[in-house]
Amino acid sequence: MAQEFYPFKDIEAKWRKRWEETGLFKMDQNSLKKKYYCLMMFPYPSAALHVGHGRNYIIGDSVVRYKIMRGYNVLSPMGFDAFGLPAENAAIKNGIHPEISTLNNIKTMRRQFDSWGAGYDWDREVVSCLPEYYKWTQWIFLQLYKKGLAYKKKAPVNWCPSCQTVLANEQVIDGKCERCSSQVILRDLEQWFFKITDYSQRLLNDLESLEDWPERVKLMQKNWIGRSQGVEIDFKVRDSDIILRCFTTRVDTIYGVTYMVISNEHPAIRELVKGASNKKEIEKFIEETKKENAADRIGADIEKRGVFTGRFVVNPVNNKAVPLWVGNYVVTEYGTGAVMAVPAHDQRDFEFAKKYGLGIEVVIDNPKEPMDASKMKEAYAEEGVMVNSGKFNGLPSLEAIRKIADFMEENKIGKRKVHYKLRDWLISRQRYWGAPIPMIYCDKCGIQPVDEKDLPVLLPRNIKFKPHGESPLKDAPEFVKIKCPKCSGNAKREIDTMDTFVDSSWYFLRYLSPRDDKGPFNKDLVNKWLPVDQYIGGVEHAILHLLYSRFIVKVLYDMGHVGFKEPFAKLFTQGMITKNGIKMSKSRGNVVSSDDLIEKYGADTVRLYTLFISPPEKDAEWGDRGVEGAWRFLNRVWRLIEDNAHAGGWWSVEGGEKDSTEKDKKLKQKTHYTIKKVTEDMEETFHFNTAISSIMELVNEIYEYIGLKHGASGPQLKEAVQTVVILLAPFVPHIAEEMWEKLGNKESVFNAEWPECDKSALNQSTIELPIQINGKLRSKIKAPSAAGEDEIKKLVLNDSLVNKWLEGKEPKKIIVVKGKLVNLVI
Numbered sequence: 001m002a003q004e005f006y007p008f009k010d011i012e013a014k015w016r017k018r019w020e021e022t023g024l025f026k027m028d029q030n031s032l033k034k035k036y037y038c039l040m041m042f043p044y045p046s047a048a049l050h051v052g053h054g055r056n057y058i059i060g061d062s063v064v065r066y067k068i069m070r071g072y073n074v075l076s077p078m079g080f081d082a083f084g085l086p087a088e089n090a091a092i093k094n095g096i097h098p099e100i101s102t103l104n105n106i107k108t109m110r111r112q113f114d115s116w117g118a119g120y121d122w123d124r125e126v127v128s129c130l131p132e133y134y135k136w137t138q139w140i141f142l143q144l145y146k147k148g149l150a151y152k153k154k155a156p157v158n159w160c161p162s163c164q165t166v167l168a169n170e171q172v173i174d175g176k177c178e179r180c181s182s183q184v185i186l187r188d189l190e191q192w193f194f195k196i197t198d199y200s201q202r203l204l205n206d207l208e209s210l211e212d213w214p215e216r217v218k219l220m221q222k223n224w225i226g227r228s229q230g231v232e233i234d235f236k237v238r239d240s241d242i243i244l245r246c247f248t249t250r251v252d253t254i255y256g257v258t259y260m261v262i263s264n265e266h267p268a269i270r271e272l273v274k275g276a277s278n279k280k281e282i283e284k285f286i287e288e289t290k291k292e293n294a295a296d297r298i299g300a301d302i303e304k305r306g307v308f309t310g311r312f313v314v315n316p317v318n319n320k321a322v323p324l325w326v327g328n329y330v331v332t333e334y335g336t337g338a339v340m341a342v343p344a345h346d347q348r349d350f351e352f353a354k355k356y357g358l359g360i361e362v363v364i365d366n367p368k369e370p371m372d373a374s375k376m377k378e379a380y381a382e383e384g385v386m387v388n389s390g391k392f393n394g395l396p397s398l399e400a401i402r403k404i405a406d407f408m409e410e411n412k413i414g415k416r417k418v419h420y421k422l423r424d425w426l427i428s429r430q431r432y433w434g435a436p437i438p439m440i441y442c443d444k445c446g447i448q449p450v451d452e453k454d455l456p457v458l459l460p461r462n463i464k465f466k467p468h469g470e471s472p473l474k475d476a477p478e479f480v481k482i483k484c485p486k487c488s489g490n491a492k493r494e495i496d497t498m499d500t501f502v503d504s505s506w507y508f509l510r511y512l513s514p515r516d517d518k519g520p521f522n523k524d525l526v527n528k529w530l531p532v533d534q535y536i537g538g539v540e541h542a543i544l545h546l547l548y549s550r551f552i553v554k555v556l557y558d559m560g561h562v563g564f565k566e567p568f569a570k571l572f573t574q575g576m577i578t579k580n581g582i583k584m585s586k587s588r589g590n591v592v593s594s595d596d597l598i599e600k601y602g603a604d605t606v607r608l609y610t611l612f613i614s615p616p617e618k619d620a621e622w623g624d625r626g627v628e629g630a631w632r633f634l635n636r637v638w639r640l641i642e643d644n645a646h647a648g649g650w651w652s653v654e655g656g657e658k659d660s661t662e663k664d665k666k667l668k669q670k671t672h673y674t675i676k677k678v679t680e681d682m683e684e685t686f687h688f689n690t691a692i693s694s695i696m697e698l699v700n701e702i703y704e705y706i707g708l709k710h711g712a713s714g715p716q717l718k719e720a721v722q723t724v725v726i727l728l729a730p731f732v733p734h735i736a737e738e739m740w741e742k743l744g745n746k747e748s749v750f751n752a753e754w755p756e757c758d759k760s761a762l763n764q765s766t767i768e769l770p771i772q773i774n775g776k777l778r779s780k781i782k783a784p785s786a787a788g789e790d791e792i793k794k795l796v797l798n799d800s801l802v803n804k805w806l807e808g809k810e811p812k813k814i815i816v817v818k819g820k821l822v823n824l825v826i
Contacts (some may be wrong), residue, residue: 006638008602012734016114024068025076025119029525033073038064039531039568041537042079042126045105045344046086049112051592051610051622052577052584054416059686061118062535065730066682068753075529076119077511079126080106083134084500085163085179088433092465098433102129112594117603125512128503133510134435135456136520137503140450140552141438143559148196150427152447153622156265156290156332157426159187164470165430166191175292192437192496194425196551198223203422203550207417212570216615217355217542223581224543226421231405233340233414235260235313238321244313246338247419251408252400253342255389256363257320258353260313264289266337269326276310282326286705289328304329304352315340316413317404318390322359327352334421343379344371350379363388364397377613390820425548430471432463434497442484442491451485457493467747471495504545505552508567510531526562531569539573546571572686576617577610583623593621594748604732607633607663611688611731634735637699637724641739644706644721662717666786667705671720672761673786674698678727679757686733690790694719695727697788723755754808762786771802772823778805790817796822 040060043053064076073627080102087098094101106127113120126133144150147746158167162182165206172184196203204225230249237244244260248389262269264286273282285307306327315325329348330339343360353360360373364384371380386395392404408414436457438450450457452601460479463472473479473495484491512525546568553567576583579590597606609630614620672817674694681691687770702720729736729749740749762784769792771779779801793814796802813825 005635006735008604008734011738012117015734016117018737018748019119022748024748025074025121026065027075027121028073031073033071033483035075035368035529035810036067036534037073037075037532038534039076039536040078040509042081042504042507044084045080045082045102045107045109047105047586048108049594050584051597052282052579054116054271054453054594054606055574055616057113057118057422057575057608058116058607059572059616059688061116061733062607062611062688062730063534063536063544063682064119065733065750066754068750069726069729069752072256075124075511076121077124077514078113078120078122079124079511080109080128081500081504081505081507082106082127082129083434083497085429085433085807087164088431088465089163089179091433097461099129102415107291115598115603116607124514126507126510126514127501128435128507129433129459131456132515132517133251133501133507135512136433137498137506138450138455138457139452139499139520140506140556141453141502142392142452144194145439145449146533146556147555147559149198149554149555150192151195152190152192152721154188155426156186156188157191157195158184158333159189160184163431164466166426166428189428191426191428192439192494194427194502194551196425196548197420197422199551199554200227200620202424202554202804206550206554206566209566210568210571213568214539214571215537216461216574217546217573219338220542221547226419227420228421230338230417230419231408231414232417233316233408235315235338235340236275237272238312238314238669239322242271244324244338247337247342247417248337249415249670250342250345250387250401252389252392252397253345253363254315254340254365254404255392256342256344257315257322257340258343258359258361259323261325261330261339261341261349261352262330263330263337264326264328265332265388266326267332272309272311272324278307278310282307282804284311285326285537290444292328294306297394302329303347304355306352308356317408321392325352325356330697333423344373344376344383345379347379347381350376357695361388372511393511395769413583416763425499425501425551426504428496430495432459432472435503437494437496437498438475439494440484441480441494442487442489442492443696445484445486445491445705446488448484448491454485467511471497473497480788491787501544501548505548506534506547506556507656509739516581519565521561523561527564530562531566532562534550534570534572535568536572536574538576542573572617574616575614576612577620577622579622581621597627599766601627601631601632602734604634604735608634608692609730612692613689615689616686623664633696633699634732636703637728638739640699640702641742643727663705664714667701667716667720667762669786671716671723672697672699672758673784673788674727675723675755676757677788677791677812679754682730691727693790694788695724698724699726717786725749726752769819771796771799773802773805774826775823785819789818792816792822 023648034389038060040057064074067074082102090101091098108338128134141150158172160182162180163177167177167184175184176182177184204222204227208223210218228249231249231251232247232814234243235244273279294641306325309324309326311324312321314321343349344362345364362371362373362375363386365371365381367385383397385395386392392400405416410415436459438455438457440448440450442448455754460476463476463697465472480492480495482491482493509521509526512529513522516522533534549567553562553786554565557565579592582588584591594606605627612630613626677694681687690798705717725736725739726749736749766782767785769781769783770777771781779799781795781799783795809826811824811826815823
């Protein structure tokens with residue numbers, strides 16, 4: 001008889017050692033097999049991983065193992081995105097050098113990957129904080145500099161006075177630093193930028209070629225790039241030579257401008273407020289709004305605030321002078337920094353005008369109900385008929401957009417323009433723990449790039465961290481002092497380091513030749529293996545990391561370094577695992593330790609539950625009872641093998657293909673139906689949860705078969721049990737290997753052929769199932785007799801009569817009574 005519980009500790013240690021010895025995950029560069037590059041987003045080595053982190057890597061490992069079983073030459077590497085602010089902050093707090101803490105964390109994470117059974121080609125490991133990697137990050141910077149795509153300029157940036165560094169908009173939460181919760185201010189600094197805006201249209205156009213990316217990710221990138229067509233219009237400041245340029249997509253509203261509003265960081269702001277009677281009030285307002293996050297300021301819900309400058313601007317279409325205000329709801333980062341305000345037809349302008357008693361002029365009338373500006377409760381932003389618009393009166397507003405734009409271009413008072421919301425990529429960081437920017441400042445020769453032969457520019461090891469996070473590099477003379485590469489005179493190094501998104505924008509290229517000291521990557525190898533066949537990671541990286549990686553690859557393509565335009569052919573973004581309805585976090589106290597669960601139940605139980613918990617693209621709530629269920633199922637499968645794989649048992653039967661009884665036929669049907677279902681789920685949707693569910697149903701069928709045929713044996717049973725083990729292998733590899741060995745196989749289960757569905761076995765009868773909704777008969781469907789619960793539910797929800805009765809509602813519960821009926825509770 002089988003042991004009460006399967007000995008997972010011994011089994012898992014045994015097979016992890018065997019996989020390492022046999023090189024299961026080593027990619028063979030000389031193989032003639034079809035290539036498959038499966039990549040999981042490399043992690044930041046912050047601390048121990050929990051079950052929420054595990055989803056990404058368990059999904060990826062299951063795909064890798066499945067592809068190995070399908071006969072592919074699989075590349076599955078792993079590395080670490082190892083620079084960044086957290087390690088430096090920890091160094092300041094704990095007195096441990098960030099390199100030491102980072103490398104220690106990497107050791108912990110590698111142990112955890114191993115404990116999950118996640119297999120990688122560790123000979124290809126890359127660590128972005130090591131000189132052999134960041135040398136080539138610096139090389140990429142120099143390529144962009146040569147191409148005119150890296151430049152330095154003064155710009156207003158989010159500045160954390162505590163961390164003493166620039167923050168991206170995404171790192172500012174409710175006006176505060178996401179790391180230390182200090183109030184963030186705007187500060188003008190000389191910063192390095194990458195000119196990603198030169199690639200705006202290409203980044204947008206090429207989204208169409210990414211057919212195997214989630215639509216929501218493509219939409220997020222499209223919105224981030226933010227292409228809009230409109231007209232640029234110059235408004236002259238009265239009694240001044242200053243011109244304020246604005247961009248509008250609604251040129252049909254030009255006659256309705258009743259004021260103009262500029263941002264607090266507009267380049268003309270200082271000149272405009274000179275001599276203003278309320279100058280102190282304006283300057284106070286500017287300083288106050290500089291503390292607000294730019295992304296929050298453009299939100300629809302923000303309270304609109306402003307100050308009159310005492311100036312007026314002239315509308316070029318009717319020569320009317322309108323007041324000029326400074327407002328908090330306009331930001332330079334998302335436009336020109338000046339907005340022509342049309343309160344009657346823009347809600348933000350309407351709220352501002354109402355608050356400060358500014359004019360409201362209707363210029364697009366509602367054809368169904370003529371409008372009175374004095375009675376308006378909100379802006380009218382729909383199409384309509386032009387009024388109060390000179391010679392354009394009576395035109396449909398859509399037609400007026402074209403005709404007014406023509407009029408402006410003919411009279412040289414406006415010009416058609418395409419604008420993008422995307423801004424150049426700010427890569428400067430005023431911190432130590434990052435790749436040094438390879439530039440030199442010479443009083444005689446100006447800014448000079450480091451010669452490529454002198455790379456890497458190494459971070460100095462012996463530095464003193466300051467309590468408030470100010471970069472220690474400025475106080476490291478052995479780092480700062482350098483000879484100018486052009487005149488050999490005394491010069492200084494750049495002390496800013498690069499944004500960590502630069503490190504992660506090209507790492508997938510380095511995996512092909514990670515120890516190459518002659519170049520960042522082997523061109524022939526990357527052109528053979530890329531684009532990445534399958535990229536897997538969290539949707540939180542949908543914009544910045546993916547957009548920056550696409551940009552860098554396009555630059556490298558233009559320079560002839562790579563032969564492809566997009567880095568990732570297929571993208572899968574998994575949902576988040578939550579606990580108590582929120583994201584797992586140490587600070588919230590809702591972290592579930594994967595180490596503890598693996599110690600109690602084994603890695604395969606954790607893997608099985610993680611994959612079974614929900615469709616992987618959706619968020620899922622972690623539940624301890626579900627872990628128990630996964631544990632019980634694995635023990636049930638284990639007993640199936642242990643109790644029946646004995647001398648003279650069914651596993652040794654060499655029977656023919658003949659299905660002697662209806663029960664034999666039914667088992668064979670179920671076996672091949674399961675093969676079909678699991679294969680489709682793995683190939684098409686990554687719905688591991690329904691794949692596992694169908695395997696569970698096959699196990700139930702096997703137990704039923706054995707119960708009906710005491711001392712059962714025969715080819716149908718042998719095939720069914722072998723199929724269970726093979727189909728489970730990608731998901732629960734350790735126990736699958738052990739069971740495969742117990743079935744008498746000498747080779748690894750991952751060398752076994754993935755079973756093919758015998759379509760003739762699926763020539764099965766159909767059954768008619770009544771469909772009840774809240775207990776009342778509403779429809780009937782025909783389903784294959786071997787169909788599992790998930791397949792039946794899918795057929796039910798696709799039924800037209802059922803959908804008629806549901807009226808768009810989601811059923812609370814779908815109860816399938818096998819072979820008899822289906823009841824929906826709404």
